[in-house]
Amino acid sequence: MSQIRILDTLTNTKKELEFSDKVRIYLCGVTVYDQSHIGHARTIIIFDTLRKFLEANSILVEFIQNFTDVDDKIISRAKEQGESANGLSSKYIQTYFEDSDRLNIKRATNYPKATEHIEDMIDLIQKLVDKESAYTSKNGVYFRVSRFLDYGKLSKKKTDELESGARIQVDESKESPLDFALWKFSDEQPCWESPWGKGRPGWHIECSAMSIKYLGKNFEIHGGGRDLIFPHHENEIAQSESFTNEKFVKIWMHAGMITINGEKMSKSVGNVKTISHVLDSWGPNVARLFCVSGHYSKPIDYTEDLLKENLIKLRQIETCYYELRLSEYTNDSEDISELVRDSRVKFDAALNDDFNTPLALSVFFNMIKSINSLAAEEKITKNMSEKVLPVLEYMLDILGLKIQTVSDEEIKSVFTLIKKRENLREQKQFEEADKIRDEIASMGISLIDHKNRTVWMKKEIIKAEK
């Protein structure tokens, strides 16, 4: 496999993905105080697709995604609902997995939770205190930003500008408004004992602690949404590099936001489309196609029209797949080896070059078009399908698309029914024939009448389609 290059936010250049035995990826997960939305889904889908691409090319991947299950939002939401913080976060972790499974996301190697790594965080904070990179105030333990000279290198911010433009209400107990909490004192549950007093961890420290624990001091890819660049990832760098005295990660990869009417989708704006909502109306395949239809680093606008467009594409894929699967002819009229080889090469090349999914998709759909065009002329042979299917399945697998499958039993009964219908059609008993077509349709199967032969396919049922 040739070189993979990815745009690194830190250096703002495309960097070659270098690794020894495996590629280690840490993805900042969600704060579990509510249902996840399609914006979360896009980020996860991007990294899941990247992972599938690497694995399909025999590269080992260790994929870690955390859950932030201790946080002020969780606590206040739990209070509102008269529930424990733990109860609330467990509930949303569960719905997260339900969404993720429906989206055909491969489970991460590990999903560490903040609450299960308090000790690791305390150790890390202690080291930072020892090194004078952190200090205790009356409210908690804070990171001393002035001790980390590279602060701002990821988000391209200068500390003096940050300070002057600070919108944060000033906490007089902090040495500098830029200093951020590593540990917040609190007696309220959930809280933990620490050398400095009872409390709970700040948001940023968990990702440093858990990524270092699971992936080491210097791993290949750290990902997340663009909105995490500052302050979250900036702070992670400050903590981790102060702790290890080493460069933290090799590549920072950030996913663009999903917007609605050009405006960022977020809980605070209140224009959220939840994953389950999108899945209920459009299904996982359309959702995934939609999420990779633009370059990962750019925003995508969520519109019905775009979803619909991707539904049409899904139908083309389904047709292509079933035409290949049900091929019967044996005498090849054309050689498609070149097409198949070329498609595979270009598909990979697009993904190798900064994970250009829209370009890869155009290659993918070109191949589909060519096959469907042969299918329309009834030129698909068994031999062709043997050549195309592995490549098609390779691409489907990477894109995380799952075409509806049928059992052998279903295949048998469909064949019998189709035969019956063909006889009736020959005898021009169309009403009877249509009844059989309806019967087949009730099994979720559509027929495609070619000149000489009827092909069929099982289509995904999409609610939004009328």
Place this chain on the structure above:
RNA sequence: GGUGACGUGGCAGAGCGGUUAUGCGUGAGCCUGCAAAGCUUAUCUAAAGGGGUUCGACUCCCUUCGUCACCUCCA
């Protein structure tokens, strides 16, 4: 105000210093008993405005305008 990204045909969206991106949409047609799906073909001959560099720029440089994100929690 600061920082970053970006502005491509009706819409979505890539690449590239000189050759059709691609898809959707739209028009026409093919196939069909009908339908659905699919296919064929046509259509749009696009680059925010203004300068430059160049034999040649959508692609490089400058500039004006505009959009978005981040600068507080956020994927």
